Amino acid sequence: MKHLTTTAIGAVLSLSFVGEALATEWNVSLWGQRRAFTEHVEFLAEALAERTDGEFTLNISYGGLSNNRENLDGISIGAFEMAQFCAGYHRDKNRAITVLELPFLGVSTLEEEVAVSHAIYDHPAVAEEMAQWNARMLMTSPMPQYNLVGTGDPRDTIEEMEGMRVRATGGLGELFASVGGVPTSVTSSEAYQALEGGTVDTVAFAQHAHLSFRTIDIADWWTENLNPGTVNCPVVVNIDAYEALSDEERAALDGAVEDSIAHYLANYAELIERWDAVLEERGVERVTVPEETLAALAENAAPIHQAWIDDMASQGLPAQELYDLVQSTLAEHRGE
Secondary structure, eight states: OHHHHHHHHHHHHHHHHHHHHHSEEEEEEEOSOSOGGGHHHHHHHHHHHHHTTTSEEEEEEESSSOOGGGHHHHHHTTSOSEEEOOGGGSTTTSTGGGGGGOTTOSOOSHHHHHHHHHHHHTSHHHHHHHHTTTEEEEEOOOOOOOEEEESSSOOOSHHHHTTOEEEOOHHHHHHHHHTTOEEEOOOGGGHHHHHHHTSOSEEEEOHHHHHHTOGGGGOSEEESSOOOOOOOOOEEEEHHHHHHSOHHHHHHHHHHHHHHHHHHHHHHHHHHHHHHHHHHHHTOEEEOOOHHHHHHHHHHHHHHHHHHHHHHHHTTOOHHHHHHHHHHHHHHHTTO
16 A cells, blocks of 8 residues: 555656646846847747746846857857847858848838848748757847937037947948948947947947937937948747747747737837937937938948948858848838
């Protein structure tokens, strides 16, 4: 009897452990703090828990799992199952998607940013390159066109941009360098300290980042119409973890992406509506960049585009095809 009782207890325990194993929990590596830039991931976590009755959950960490420049590396070794990163942090590891960071690319709305990003993410060359890091594209983190905040006098002419120390990555850094600026790629988390300490005198960010990383708090001015481009920051998942999901879990994850992006866009629209009040509260001057400055920068962007195509093609990527895909997707999205 004692033996039977022990066996029965063991069976119950075994069943309980099996039951626990059925639940799936993924660790997600983000950075900074919860903000407009991460709202789609937060929404995704809520949607997954709801759609799976709590059997598939996301454990979101802001900097506790990795720093932002090492998130792709963490995905590659399976240190966590999901992560967000920005292409400009390690351009050699994600060459194909850097087409989306070219300056003056023609994207003007967040909806267009979503369309071109997901079109590029779906390209076989991107999937193949990401697979080298055991990563699968899940969704973009659409950001509006960047604008500068700065200290001192506004930098709104080509002459004033010469010698400008600017926090800008990727194609935006190249653009400012083309007119004599001095770009640096300090991380978003380091931007406030760099601006406060004088390492840089301008910072290129989208509105949410100027708020979240407090660069707007010490800025004297903000360019309201420079709009030189933006950075591209995908959310990726570890391929092994994705393939280990049940069919139901995988369907829940993939099916929640569209709603997560829709939530992100709605949330960001509210932030834009508040932006004027933010500037007024902090006494930040709105600077309108003259048309001749914009035209000169756009002219300088053209050779940067061609240099990207030539460089990526020499490395075996279908660069022209990727570049043309951006333009055709924009035209399709606009109904042209």
